[in-house]
Amino acid sequence: MTPATLLVTVFFFVPALILFILSLTDLASSNFSEPWHFIGLLNYQRMFSDRFFPKILGNTIRYVTLTLIFFNVGLALLLALLTSYINRRAGFFFRMLWLLPRITPSVVYIVMWRRMVQQAPFGIINQFLGWFGLSQQPHLLNEHPWLFVILANGFVGASFGMLIFSSAIESIPKDLFTAAKVDGASTLQIIRDITLPMLRWPLLFVTSYQTLSLLVSFEYILLLTNGGPGLFTTEVWALTSYKRALSTYFGTNQWGYGAAWGLVLVVIAITASVIYLRVFRFDDLVQEPKIDVL
């Protein structure tokens, strides 16, 4: 057995199997002292017939898609391109700066966001708006919860792609850019015709990796809105799974039911990965070159 197989087995297949078995039981803190039972697919039935299931599914799709497109890939690519066209040192410094939120503890980072969006004398954004005559603004988080959920996640998420993309741009041979300039290409044409096509591999990597990490991430949402305001407004799949399985509120842990949510998320993630590999034609990317003589 190769090391890779061993690692995947121990850290993926075995946990997934345990998760699956767990999802077939009625294990919960309410009946913890009693013997637990296999209840078949009852947890899944309950999940799919949940009144808020469509809402949570929609939220998850919205959260992952918007954050991914606008920030984790979109903004990341934009930042990488911009920082590679400015002075090398300035670009390096800017990228370092952008990494700060990532190394800030989640709680501190979210507390900063919460301070920013509060009402007028406390909230920083509203103070600024006040200078422009917009003094009586409501609590921004309650008004636009999705905007701030995506902003808070996106600002951190973009730094990963930014690093990957800028190092990929950096590794494109300089001669190619010189050749394109001599061939008559403008900067935008060079980006369109040379830089972006050569970023296909990092684009695939960042898109799939970030999709998966967004699918399972919930801590910023938990800290920022806790799925609110109101009922399930910003509640995503992973957050539901966490709340059902692990969040204790007078002994309401439902490990079996939470596991069902978790397992379906695993299936969604695998499906997404397969789709990405197809869309980016992964086979082409790793194809061996054919060389023959003159």
Next chain:
Amino acid sequence: MKVELTNLTKRWGDVVGAEGIDLSTKDGEFVAFLGPSGCGKTTTLLMIAGIYKPTVGEILFDDRVVNTVPPKDRNIGMVFQSYALYPHMTVFQNIGYPLKLQKVPKDELQKHVQRVADMMGIGHLMDRKPAQLSGGQQQRVALGRALIKEPQLLLFDEPLSNLDARLRLSMRSEIKRLQMDLGITSIYVTHDQIEAMTMADRVAVMKDGHLQAFAPPDELYDHPKTLFIAGFVGNPPMNFIEVEVKQENGSYQVLGPGIHLDLPADRGEKVARSSKVIMGIRPEDISLADTGVKGEVYLIEPLGRDDLLDVRIGETAVRVLADPALGVRMRDTVTLHFNTDTAQLFDPDTEQSLLW
């Protein structure tokens, strides 16, 4: 198109890329920039291409100053050592890219690309990606891409350095032939003096960012202006021997350790005032003879047509080309005849030629 460089200089802070280059080419001329790595030849080329902006000086295309003209508006074609083909594009797309940028209609582009590809002998490889081509094929694609927009100036940046020896030879003559047929002014950067000598109408020899000489190949070979040129041009390289020149009874003598030679009067006159000089003499101007300077054969390198002998005259080593039929062996004592009619003489301090 004529290219003229006046006092062309590129500096990055204290680092000098090229300094005070003055040079002008004729229309349709093939010019080589020759020099060791770091001599500023590529820097100069990239300034002509418009990739670098000159710190000082001017670049003129047909009397028009182009210092601030972006590369895309200079109508140049360029070929790189790395080929610089776009790896994600096919051969067709690579060659057609300059035309695509000019928004040439599709069918016209198709015809054009096919014609250029056929001319380069790669018309059957249109759908391949660069990674599926051999080095020689890639270089042809690169040439095709440089030629397709019918540039007024072709720039070559060591285009043959990545090819194997045999292919380099055939591509060398192919490029030269192509340049002559098309009559496009060309600048060819190389560190290989044979390439420069065989291909170029005139060679610009560069060292440490300075232009040392700009002359036709035979001029560089016969009348090297500096010690550097003398040593760089010609293969195997010229021998340099520290000698003294003395005048006795109207004839001139060259004296060195174990060396005593006559010097023709036309050369002797020019060095009469400086006694210590560096004499340069090419391996092909030294021959084995019955009388002359005695030396010991230290090493023999068979080159096929000739043997290259490393002969030690006391502490001095000289390279000599000898006929293999003579059957010289290592550690033999041989007698050398120096043909001083073609000897070069240099000032040891300024390294300038005392003759030219």
